[in-house]
Amino acid sequence: MDWETLAAELSQTTDTRIVLLVMDGLGGLPVDGATELETARTPNLDALARDAVCGLTDPVLMGITPGSGPAHLSLFGYDPLRHRLGRGILEALGSGVEVGRDDLVARGNFATLRDGRIVDRRAGRIPTEENVRICKFLNDNLPKRDGIAVSLFPGREHRFVARFTAPDLSDALSDADPQKEGRPPQPAAALAPEARDTAEVVNRFLDDAARLLEKEPKANAALLRGFSRFPSIPSMTDLFRLRPAAIAGYPMYKGLARLLGMTVLETGEKTSDLFDTLEARFQEHDFFYIHYKKTDSAGEDGNFAAKTAAIEEMDAFIPRLRALKPDVLVVTSDHSTPSLLKGHSWHPNPFLLHAATAGKDDVDIFTERACAGGILGRFLSMRAMPLMLAHALKLTKYGA
Amino acid sequence: MDWETLAAELSQTTDTRIVLLVMDGLGGLPVDGATELETARTPNLDALARDAVCGLTDPVLMGITPGSGPAHLSLFGYDPLRHRLGRGILEALGSGVEVGRDDLVARGNFATLRDGRIVDRRAGRIPTEENVRICKFLNDNLPKRDGIAVSLFPGREHRFVARFTAPDLSDALSDADPQKEGRPPQPAAALAPEARDTAEVVNRFLDDAARLLEKEPKANAALLRGFSRFPSIPSMTDLFRLRPAAIAGYPMYKGLARLLGMTVLETGEKTSDLFDTLEARFQEHDFFYIHYKKTDSAGEDGNFAAKTAAIEEMDAFIPRLRALKPDVLVVTSDHSTPSLLKGHSWHPNPFLLHAATAGKDDVDIFTERACAGGILGRFLSMRAMPLMLAHALKLTKYGA
Numbered sequence: 001m002d003w004e005t006l007a008a009e010l011s012q013t014t015d016t017r018i019v020l021l022v023m024d025g026l027g028g029l030p031v032d033g034a035t036e037l038e039t040a041r042t043p044n045l046d047a048l049a050r051d052a053v054c055g056l057t058d059p060v061l062m063g064i065t066p067g068s069g070p071a072h073l074s075l076f077g078y079d080p081l082r083h084r085l086g087r088g089i090l091e092a093l094g095s096g097v098e099v100g101r102d103d104l105v106a107r108g109n110f111a112t113l114r115d116g117r118i119v120d121r122r123a124g125r126i127p128t129e130e131n132v133r134i135c136k137f138l139n140d141n142l143p144k145r146d147g148i149a150v151s152l153f154p155g156r157e158h159r160f161v162a163r164f165t166a167p168d169l170s171d172a173l174s175d176a177d178p179q180k181e182g183r184p185p186q187p188a189a190a191l192a193p194e195a196r197d198t199a200e201v202v203n204r205f206l207d208d209a210a211r212l213l214e215k216e217p218k219a220n221a222a223l224l225r226g227f228s229r230f231p232s233i234p235s236m237t238d239l240f241r242l243r244p245a246a247i248a249g250y251p252m253y254k255g256l257a258r259l260l261g262m263t264v265l266e267t268g269e270k271t272s273d274l275f276d277t278l279e280a281r282f283q284e285h286d287f288f289y290i291h292y293k294k295t296d297s298a299g300e301d302g303n304f305a306a307k308t309a310a311i312e313e314m315d316a317f318i319p320r321l322r323a324l325k326p327d328v329l330v331v332t333s334d335h336s337t338p339s340l341l342k343g344h345s346w347h348p349n350p351f352l353l354h355a356a357t358a359g360k361d362d363v364d365i366f367t368e369r370a371c372a373g374g375i376l377g378r379f380l381s382m383r384a385m386p387l388m389l390a391h392a393l394k395l396t397k398y399g400a
Numbered sequence: 401m402d403w404e405t406l407a408a409e410l411s412q413t414t415d416t417r418i419v420l421l422v423m424d425g426l427g428g429l430p431v432d433g434a435t436e437l438e439t440a441r442t443p444n445l446d447a448l449a450r451d452a453v454c455g456l457t458d459p460v461l462m463g464i465t466p467g468s469g470p471a472h473l474s475l476f477g478y479d480p481l482r483h484r485l486g487r488g489i490l491e492a493l494g495s496g497v498e499v500g501r502d503d504l505v506a507r508g509n510f511a512t513l514r515d516g517r518i519v520d521r522r523a524g525r526i527p528t529e530e531n532v533r534i535c536k537f538l539n540d541n542l543p544k545r546d547g548i549a550v551s552l553f554p555g556r557e558h559r560f561v562a563r564f565t566a567p568d569l570s571d572a573l574s575d576a577d578p579q580k581e582g583r584p585p586q587p588a589a590a591l592a593p594e595a596r597d598t599a600e601v602v603n604r605f606l607d608d609a610a611r612l613l614e615k616e617p618k619a620n621a622a623l624l625r626g627f628s629r630f631p632s633i634p635s636m637t638d639l640f641r642l643r644p645a646a647i648a649g650y651p652m653y654k655g656l657a658r659l660l661g662m663t664v665l666e667t668g669e670k671t672s673d674l675f676d677t678l679e680a681r682f683q684e685h686d687f688f689y690i691h692y693k694k695t696d697s698a699g700e701d702g703n704f705a706a707k708t709a710a711i712e713e714m715d716a717f718i719p720r721l722r723a724l725k726p727d728v729l730v731v732t733s734d735h736s737t738p739s740l741l742k743g744h745s746w747h748p749n750p751f752l753l754h755a756a757t758a759g760k761d762d763v764d765i766f767t768e769r770a771c772a773g774g775i776l777g778r779f780l781s782m783r784a785m786p787l788m789l790a791h792a793l794k795l796t797k798y799g800a
Contacts, residue, residue, distance in 0.1 A: 030759045060798055061403065062779060063786030064410070067799035080799070081401045087800030226800065341757065344797060346790040348775075369761055369775060378777030 004239055006398065007077065007386070011241040016327035016392040019278070019288045020384075022075065023314055024068075025296030025337025027349045027368055031304050036295075036339060037350065038367045039304075040311035044318035045331065045352075049366040052329075053358045055376025056348035056368070057384060059335050065346045071334035072256050076236060076289075077385025085259070086171060086228025092161045093258045094251025097153045099230050104169040104198065106227045108152065108160040109177070110134065110219035113210065116184050121177075123219040125157045134219055135160055142208055150205050155251075162224055164202070170195035175225035176206055185210075185221060202227075235261025236287070240389060245284070247277050248291035257289060271313055275320045282324055286392075299337030307339050322354075328392045329354040330384065331366070348378060355391035404639055406798065407477065407786070411641040416727035416792040418642075419678070419688045420784075422475065423714055424468075425696030425737025427749045427768055431704050436695075436739060437750065438767045439704075440711035444718035445731065445752075449766040452729075453758045455776025456748035456768070457784060459735050465746040471734035472656050476636060476689070477785025485659070486571060486628020492561045493658045494651025497553045499630050504569040504598065507626045508552065508560040509577070510534065510619035513610065516584050521577075523619040525557045534619055535560055541612055542605070550605050555651075562624055564602070570595035575625035576606055585610075585621060602627070635661025636687070640789060645684070647677050648691035657689060671713055675720045682724055686792075699737030707739050722754075728791045729754040730784065731766070748778060755791040 028035040058064075059071040060080050069090055070080035092105040099105055110131065112120040126134075135152040142150055149165040172192035178185060187206065190199040206222055213220045236244045238261070246257030246264045254264045263285065267277040274290050282288075292314055298307035321329060336347040350371040361375035372378070376387075389395045428435040459466040459474050460481065469490055470480035492505040499505055510531065512520040526534075535554040542550055548566040555561065572592035578585060587606065590599040602624065609622045636644045638661070646657030646664045654664045663685065667677040674690050682688075692714055698707035721729060736747035750771040761775035772778070776787075789795045 029757065035759070056775070056777065061406075061786060062776075062783040063788075063790035063795060064406070065790065065795065065797045067797055070799040081406065084401075084799060090800065345757075346787075346795070372761060372775040372777065373773060378779070 003079065003382070003386075004234065007239045010395045010398060011239065011389060012394055012396055013241045013286070014392065014394050015286070016394065017282070017286050017288070018328040018388050018392050019290065019321060019324070019326040019330070020075070020388065021290045021292065021321065021329070021331045022072075023292045023295045023311070023331065023333050025299040025335060025344070026311070026333030027336030027338070027345075027347050028299065028307065029338035029340045029347065031340055035368055036299070036304060036307040037311055038369070040308045040315070042311060042315040042366060044315045045366040046364070048318055048322065048329075048331065048354055049352050049370070050364050051360055052352045052354035053361045053376055054353075054363040054366070054371040054374030055351045056371050056374075056378045057332065057351050057381040058348050058378065059381045063346050065344050066335050067344065068252055068334060069256065071381070072253070074381035075332070075334055075384055076260055077240065077382060078233065079382055083231065083233050085231055085256070087226035088161070089228040089231060089259070090252050090255045091226070092153075092163065092255065094253065094255030095153055095155055095161050097161050097163060099163070101230055102165055102167055102169070104164045104171055104227060104229055106162050106224040108162045109223045110158045110160070111221045111223050112218050113185065113221035118178055118181055118183060118185060118221065118223070120218070121181055121223065122158045126219050128154065128156050130219065131155070131158060131160065134213070134216065138209060138212060141212055142205070145204060146201075148201055158219065162205070164205070166201070169201070169229065170198045171227045171229045173199055173202065173227040176202060177223040177225045185223070188224065188227070231259070233259065237261050240385065240394070242287040243285050244287035244289065245281065246289045246291070247274050248289070250291070250293055253291045262289065271317065275317050279320070279324065295333070296337045299339050300343060302339050302342040304339040327355060328388050330388055332384070349381065351376060351384065353387065353391060357391045357393070403479065403782075403786075404634065407639045410795045410798060411639065411789060412794055412796055413641045413686070414792065414794050415686070416794065417682070417686050417688070418728040418788050418792050419690065419721060419724070419726040419730070420475065420788065421690045421692065421721065421729070421731045422472070423692045423695045423711070423731065423733050425699040425735060425744070426711070426733030427736030427738070427745075427747050428699065428707065429738035429740045429747065431740055435768055436699070436704055436707040437711055438769070440708045440715065442711060442715040442766060444715045445766040446764065448718055448722065448729075448731065448754055449752050449770070450764050451760060452752045452754035453761045453776055454763040454766070454771040454774030455751045456771050456774075456778045457732065457751045457781040458748050458778065459781045463746050465744050466735050467744065468652055468734060469656065471781070472653070474781035475732070475734055475784055476660055477640065477782060478633065479782055483631065483633050485631055485656070487626035488561070489628040489631060489659070490652050490655040491626065492553075492563065492655065494653070494655030495553055495555055495561050497561050497563060499563070501630055502565055502567050502569070504564045504571055504627060504629055506562045506624040506628070508562045509623045510558045510560070511621045511623050512618050513585065513621040518578055518581055518583060518585060518621065518623070520618070521581055521623065522558045526619050528554065528556050530619065531555070531558065531560065534613070534616065538609060538612060542608055545604060546601075548601055558619065562605070562622075564605070566601070569601070569629065570598045571627045571629045573599055573602065573627040576602060577623040577625045585623070588624065588627070631659070633659065637661050640785065640794070642687040643685045644687035644689065645681060646689045646691070647674050648689070650691070650693055653691045662689065671717065675717050679720070679724065695733070696737045699739050700743060702739050702742035704739040727755060728788050730788055732784070749781065751776065751784065753787065753791065757791045757793070
């Protein structure tokens with residue numbers, strides 16, 4: 001029996017509450033002998049670690065660097081090697097674009113085309129209002145060919161989401177994006193025989209858009225990448241009998257949460273907003289996913305000091321979390337983002353679980369190295385969900 | 401998706417270099433309170449451990465004692481429960497015998513037959529020159545039956561490799577070897593219906609050989625075991641985009657390396673030869689497997705002091721390894737060989753990984769017990785390859 005079948009069989013709804021705080025990209029590497037987490041002053045996280053059990057998690061497999069999609073899927077209890085999500089679908093859902101069973105979506109950029117070559121892949125980062133105007137113009141004027149509906153949804157600056165609606169579209173397509181400037185536009189290519197018709201649909205759209213945008217000074221071409229159809233993935237309610245909620249600011253994470261059936265709660269952009277929202281809605285759900293982006297952003301920028309500061313900023317909110325007395329409180333990351341590497345990495349995530357049913361181990365500070373000595377050992381992130389459910393007494397016995 | 405598919409998708413060739421030093425059978429068990437590794441004076445390995453991350457590996461699964469084949473396959477990133485290699489194929493490849501798709505190979509012994517019973521399974525360890533003469537005699541005089549070619553390749557003393565060439569031979573055969581002296585020769589038996597014809601071919605050869613060797617005073621019969629066909633296994637270049645090289649003295653390890661597509665570098669018999677070869681060829685490859693046999697041999701002999709001395713001998717070469725500045729340096733064993741047990745065992749292997757992308761953990765000496773507290777935790781040996789590739793920046797991101 002696989003884990004998803006087992007989960008559906010053993011999960012039960014209870015009154016207990018789980019809070020999963022994801023400090024995106026938290027794990028790091030030493031610079032001058034200490035990681036960002038070791039350098040940060042974190043009295044509240046350390047106190048929590050002393051009252052909790054700790055370990056280290058691998059998002060996919062040891063050595064594998066995950067994108068945000070697989071890293072989060074794993075934390076939510078899904079096997080990231082079984083379920084693969086296209087970037088387009090995450091972007092679409094995160095932007096609030098509704099995606100159904102007959103839809104194919106892709107991430108789009110407006111770009112500048114000169115003499116047959118893409119000279120600026122971001123069309124000079126046109127203002128968002130320009131983007132809104134251009135998307136509306138295209139939606140109103142694109143010819144509808146063969147009954148296939150195409151809709152564009154503006155994002156920030158030059159970014160948009162494209163949605164094609166028709167039965168039997170395929171997402172086995174290469175990106176319609178030359179990736180580098182100075183090259184001609186690149187049509188989408190079918191990566192499987194059944195995608196040939198879809199490639200034609202997409203490339204006709206790109207031609208239509210370029211023709212309609214001919215007079216635009218900057219945004220006179222469109223690029224598309226990350227083609228994806230709506231994936232078939234069971235919801236967290238189906239699998240775990242949860243009423244889950246997400247508190248996240250960025251489209252990508254909201255999109256992923258919607259895909260898994262979480263209610264996305266409205267929140268603001270400040271770190272304190274995450275906790276205001278949690279406190280206001282704490283009675284309505286039994287699983288809360290809180291996403292904190294700053295740690296990852298600083299790591300991606302290679303900014304050790306900013307990442308350290310982001311950790312300290314979050315540390316100050318830990319008492320507010322504990323004051324709510326969730327039955328299970330987990331603090332961890334989806335993947336590591338060492339400032340040293342300026343990007344996601346394969347290094348394991350520090351993991352801390354606090355619950356009345358968990359006891360304590362000997363870990364007395366919350367760092368990568370200290371967590372290595374925790375009672376949970378080193379485990380796959382996808383095992384975090386059964387652990388959280390168990391500590392919340394949401395899993396019944398397996399077998400007699 | 402399985403690991404091999406994932407590896408082929410994520411691996412990329414880079415200029416970075418990986419060195420994997422396998423101290424065969426390194427892991428041990430305490431005698432008078434300390435293992436061989438704990439007893440040995442290893443200032444260089446200890447210093448390396450202080451600058452590295454450590455853990456413990458299980459070659460196959462906890463509790464499973466592996467042969468050299470599965471133990472090495474696992475270290476090279478192959479699932480040892482998916483790929484099974486016959487001992488015959490390893491011996492053949494290690495002896496430099498070419499093996500193709502239509503070949504069946506086996507390990508052979510010349511033996512002494514008296515009054516219908518095997519009285520010496522090693523034919524008094526006849527001199528190698530005798531073996532060469534007898535193999536040539538048989539190759540020249542064996543009748544060719546049903547178009548099936550049989551070739552014998554002499555090894556040391558009484559050992560040889562037998563190769564049968566014909567389409568559709570099967571390796572589902574029991575050993576044609578009574579295993580103990582005082583018993584009559586034992587024909588090969590088909591272990592599956594499709595192996596019946598092959599069993600006949602093999603047993604006819606054994607009869608022919610005994611007839612032709614009737615006059616030999618010692619080597620008047622042949623025994624065969626470990627029947628194996630050429631396995632279908634992807635190369636390390638196919639899976640990991642590596643240009644791998646092996647530096648090993650023993651046939652078995654050279655054979656395994658060739659099977660996986662490694663270039664086997666010429667080297668001498670002294671321990672220093674391994675490092676002379678590494679230094680001379682360091683620019684030509686991006687993955688080096690160095691095999692050190694003495695630790696295992698001493699363990700197999702139950703010689704605690706000799707194993708301790710072998711560890712100390714290797715320790716002295718660690719500075720030469722570090723001076724080459726490989727991007728990733730791993731020191732571990734394929735399996736444990738405790739002197740106490742005089743053979744391979746299921747105990748986990750101490751594992752140490754040094755890389756600029758790895759940081760350090762709190763392990764300050766290189767022993768089995770100290771490695772148990774390392775940040776890598778306890779993991780399957782087959783995860784060592786993704787870890788080495790990752791630390792050498794040879795794996796791209798999984799998913800968006």
